[in-house]
Amino acid sequence: MLQSVSDFLVITKRQLLQMIRIPEVLIFATIQPAMFVLLFRYVFGGAIDSGVDGGYVQLLMPGIFVQTVAFTLAATAVGLAADMQKGLIDRFRSLPISRSAVVIGRTVGDTLQNVVTLVVMGLVGFLVGWRPSSGPVKIFLGFLFLLAFGYSMSWIGVLIGLSVREERVAQNLVFMTVFPLTFLSNAFAPTTGMPKVLQYFAEWNPVSTMVAACRELFGTENIFGATANSWPSQNPILMSLIYMILLVAIFAPISVRKYVRVSK
Amino acid sequence: MKSIIAQELVKTYDKGAVKALDGLSLEVEEGTVLGLLGPNGAGKTTTVRVLATLLTPDSGSATVAGIDVLKHPDEVRKIIGLSGQYAALDETLTGWDNLTMFGRLYHLNSAASKKRAEELLEKFSLTDAAKRPIRTYSGGMRRRLDLAASLIVKPKVLFLDEPTTGLDPRGRMEMWDVIDELVKGGVTLLLTTQYLEEADHLADSIAVIDTGKVIARGTADELKNQVGGERLEITVEVDQIAAATKLVELVSGTTPTVDSGIRRISAPVSNGSASLIQVLRLLDDAKIHPLDIGLKRPSLDDVFISLTGHVAEVISEEVVGGKNAAKRK
Numbered sequence: 001m002l003q004s005v006s007d008f009l010v011i012t013k014r015q016l017l018q019m020i021r022i023p024e025v026l027i028f029a030t031i032q033p034a035m036f037v038l039l040f041r042y043v044f045g046g047a048i049d050s051g052v053d054g055g056y057v058q059l060l061m062p063g064i065f066v067q068t069v070a071f072t073l074a075a076t077a078v079g080l081a082a083d084m085q086k087g088l089i090d091r092f093r094s095l096p097i098s099r100s101a102v103v104i105g106r107t108v109g110d111t112l113q114n115v116v117t118l119v120v121m122g123l124v125g126f127l128v129g130w131r132p133s134s135g136p137v138k139i140f141l142g143f144l145f146l147l148a149f150g151y152s153m154s155w156i157g158v159l160i161g162l163s164v165r166e167e168r169v170a171q172n173l174v175f176m177t178v179f180p181l182t183f184l185s186n187a188f189a190p191t192t193g194m195p196k197v198l199q200y201f202a203e204w205n206p207v208s209t210m211v212a213a214c215r216e217l218f219g220t221e222n223i224f225g226a227t228a229n230s231w232p233s234q235n236p237i238l239m240s241l242i243y244m245i246l247l248v249a250i251f252a253p254i255s256v257r258k259y260v261r262v263s264k
Numbered sequence: 265m266k267s268i269i270a271q272e273l274v275k276t277y278d279k280g281a282v283k284a285l286d287g288l289s290l291e292v293e294e295g296t297v298l299g300l301l302g303p304n305g306a307g308k309t310t311t312v313r314v315l316a317t318l319l320t321p322d323s324g325s326a327t328v329a330g331i332d333v334l335k336h337p338d339e340v341r342k343i344i345g346l347s348g349q350y351a352a353l354d355e356t357l358t359g360w361d362n363l364t365m366f367g368r369l370y371h372l373n374s375a376a377s378k379k380r381a382e383e384l385l386e387k388f389s390l391t392d393a394a395k396r397p398i399r400t401y402s403g404g405m406r407r408r409l410d411l412a413a414s415l416i417v418k419p420k421v422l423f424l425d426e427p428t429t430g431l432d433p434r435g436r437m438e439m440w441d442v443i444d445e446l447v448k449g450g451v452t453l454l455l456t457t458q459y460l461e462e463a464d465h466l467a468d469s470i471a472v473i474d475t476g477k478v479i480a481r482g483t484a485d486e487l488k489n490q491v492g493g494e495r496l497e498i499t500v501e502v503d504q505i506a507a508a509t510k511l512v513e514l515v516s517g518t519t520p521t522v523d524s525g526i527r528r529i530s531a532p533v534s535n536g537s538a539s540l541i542q543v544l545r546l547l548d549d550a551k552i553h554p555l556d557i558g559l560k561r562p563s564l565d566d567v568f569i570s571l572t573g574h575v576a577e578v579i580s581e582e583v584v585g586g587k588n589a590a591k592r593k
């Protein structure tokens with residue numbers, strides 16, 4: 001048991017080392033969401049009538065946070081696909097380490113990367129007027145929620161990365177699925193404008209429940225959701241928790257199994 | 265004692281359409297080197313992957329150091345080292361980072377993994393490059409570091425999958441030296457290669473594989489004998505080819521093969537050196553001065569062609585050609 005903990009820590013440490021050895025990666029991973037903050041804040045911010053205290057940026061920040069952590073799936077998938085392609089996964093599999101160490105190490109590493117990204121985004125958000133109003137405990141819980149969501153998305157990324165085995169394929173596949181998911185949500189605009197069917201989809205979409213949950217935790221009224229009045233839109237925190245537990249409960253065992261049997 | 269035993273391994277892909285292994289069996293005596301020789305797609309990597317616990321065969325069994333590979337893969341992983349066909353390293357990390365990471369994954373403590381990394385970098389002449397990211401390494405350096413990573417816990421059994429493929433001649437020589445040294449240390453080694461002369465140089469015995477089966481086994485000499493005895497080869501000036509051919513025919517008793525492009529006449533002979541002396545006398549009498557003359561034992565290249573009916577690989581042909589040219593002096 002202790003041994004497997006140390007195994008996965010070694011793998012996580014490897015990822016932190018990568019950040020130090022090529023800081024460009026982390027810098028770009030941070031600049032991109034920071035740019036999103038600025039673009040949405042100033043391009044759409046003027047056009048969208050938010051109707052909440054403090055303006056659109058209060059609604060926007062939880063949306064961008066969730067979109068960013070949802071893309072942890074991409075980081076994990078691409079990272080593992082690259083390891084597959086280079087034969088590193090084979091090498092790890094030939095070592096006397098626990099069967100889950102490599103994938104757990106990867107998901108934890110990607111989550112630590114999110115910590116850095118979220119801090120930077122939060123600061124950029126603050127500079128452009130984001131003012132969470134719920135007090136330190138809830139704000140902290142909000143960030144914890146985001147990290148947990150990123151972590152559970154990361155497990156889908158494990159399965160994708162080990163299945164497609166090619167960095168570029170992983171990249172395309174992930175972007176094709178995660179982008180629509182983040183836009184078919186209440187992250188950036190009200191769902192009221194969507195056709196009724198899409199509204200229901202958008203409200204059941206985990207991205208929406210996460211965004212709604214974060215708005216609640218950061219102390220902003222979620223006026224972008226709840227139009228179709230579905231259960232998830234009324235209980236976003238609970239629903240998000242259920243989603244996260246489901247994601248990990250389903251994808252973690254499948255992914256570990258995949259890792260054990262994967263063959264290049 | 266047998267260190268590696270594989271029995272009737274079968275592995276198919278695409279629902280049986282591709283037979284990567286088709287009843288492959290082999291044995292490696294403890295402390296010896298087996299060269300698994302075969303062209304691209306013969307099943308070398310698949311064999312190594314099965315033996316190194318990475319791949320489960322459809323049927324068949326295997327043991328490594330007496331441990332059943334299928335039943336106790338975890339035990340096998342503790343005593344093997346694997347260096348795959350492509351250097352499997354973290355390119356963004358330094359050589360040092362990679363070796364210490366693998367050391368930790370072999371459950372050495374922090375101090376021991378650092379000490380071992382230092383030793384290995386020294387041994388593989390990589391100390392100067394230790395703090396550079398792998399992506400700045402040459403192909404030869406990568407392969408050496410990859411090999412070093414597989415030696416961290418002094419494995420009992422080592423698998424090297426095409427350790428010199430893609431290296432330039434100098435990189436290959438360096439790799440050979442390193443492997444020679446390892447073998448002197450007593451490790452049991454299974455080495456795959458497409459290079460016929462590599463198996464000849466590094467391996468105690470050779471298993472030739474093609475389409476997932478062992479088609480011949482033995483020492484390099486035994487395999488060569490299987491193809492036939494020695495050949496007499498002489499090279500003469502263009503205008504003397506006809507006359508010299510008649511003399512070679514007289515001595516060998518068969519019709520010689522003539523390659524007029526390189527002005528070479530060759531024929532199989534049974535009593536090697538006697539025939540050589542006889543032909544030299546006749547040539548001298550006829551005032552023909554050969555540019556080159558000698559006895560040639562069949563190369564492993566010849567072995568391969570005669571066993572499989574096809575040439576191994578374009579790339580290995582070049583290498584073998586170069587080596588034969590050197591041997592003929």
Ligand SMILES: Nc1ncnc2c1ncn2[C@@H]1O[C@H](COP(=O)(O)OP(=O)(O)O)[C@@H](O)[C@H]1O
Pocket residue numbers: 263264277278282283284285302303304305306307308309310311
């Ligand atoms: N994952 C796979 N899917 C389908 N075919 C495969 C797979 N791995 C290997 N093969 C096929 O099995 C055969 C043997 O492959 P391999 O062991 O890699 O050969 P070698 O290493 O000797 O070049 C080849 O025909 C190859 O195409």
Ligand SMILES: [Mg+2]
Pocket residue numbers: 305308309310349425426
């Ligand atoms: Mg191969």
